[in-house]
Amino acid sequence: MESPLRRGWSWLTRLFRQTASPPPYRPEPQPLAPFEQALDEGLLIARHGVMLAVKNRLILRALREDDSFDDEATAEMIDEELARAADEQRANAGMIIRARARAGLSGGIADHAHDYHLIDSGTLRRRENLYEALAESLDGSRSDPEFIADLTERARSAAWKDIGANVVARLEKRMVSFADDPDYILDRQDRLRELLEVDLPALEAQAKDDTA
Template identity: 35%
Template sequence: MFGWFARNKGKRFKPFDRDALPEVVPPPFEDMVEEGLMLAEQAGRMTLKNRFILQALRGDEPWDDDRAAAAAREVLYELVQESDETAEHSAEEREVASNRDGRSQHQHDYHRADALNLRRREKVYAEIAKRLWMKRGDAEYLNAFATRARDAAWAEVSEVIEQRLDREWPDIPVDAEYELARDARMHELADDLALQVTRAAERRDELADPFARFIG
């Protein structure tokens, strides 16, 4: 490192020229929409999985395919709303940016040069909202969506149960006292699962803006 400074001491370097940087080419529109749909659906399944876990903890009613599909349809509606809101927000930012000259100082400092990217962002999210809305009317898709969320929910619940059994089973005799303490153990298990749901909800927030790395 010091050798480099010694060799280049006294040399004059050209000032940084932003215009000399290669043009950043965004991915094709359809690729962006497909990627956005995939991430939105992943976030939706996580949300639905958490709801199924909470329902299982309450133990209010058994599994029902029709109610599960209705819950999936509700989650998709929420995703449609999120995508619509993002598209509208991008349109508002584009309108403001179109009247601002100069260069951006940070990621969300939009100027006239960013108008095209903001328009692309608006169109991508509008298309995602449209396709999610269409999926809400596809019974086969809703059943598959709900089934995947249910399987993920059971995998998480069963993992917590297995961990509890691994910790407690070797040391607990199955006798009358064990049976009397069953309700308390179930409450502790429910608390463990509720904690898992909370952590999953926090991870869900990380997927709120699936196209942040492409444009904006």
């Protein structure tokens, strides 16, 4: 019987030739949402991101710069964040354009989820159009006074809610530190006596003077 080595193949080569190669990557096709639905959902997410960015800027403005809330300044923040979000979507569209150009030169089947081929050109074109439509919608929001007014109020409410929660947390921490102070309990009677004998009579006298 003729040896495999005499036929030009080593036993290691024959072993690997007999081992089945893994199947190619074939992702299951996923149904796509209607374009308008995808656009509405993407716009909702992008606008929420703008609101969060403005809220954070309002908090920093209040805590670091001690500035009061101002509608005009907030509107400027919203315009800046909307412009930034629109630029991000245009950058995403540019990435898809380059990916689609590479995919048009590559046939076959994908090796992984981000390995685009000619067969993916239609899906990539749809994503490109979606990013461009999102950028256009965000740019349009910059000149929508009703949207600007609504987002201004939402960002302001969210900012003051976070600031209030932070103040309450700090007060609770201070109360805990007071309670842990051994002199806190000992001095409590003196503080109550001062409240009853000094502070309350002074407030009562002031109230009588105000009504006289």
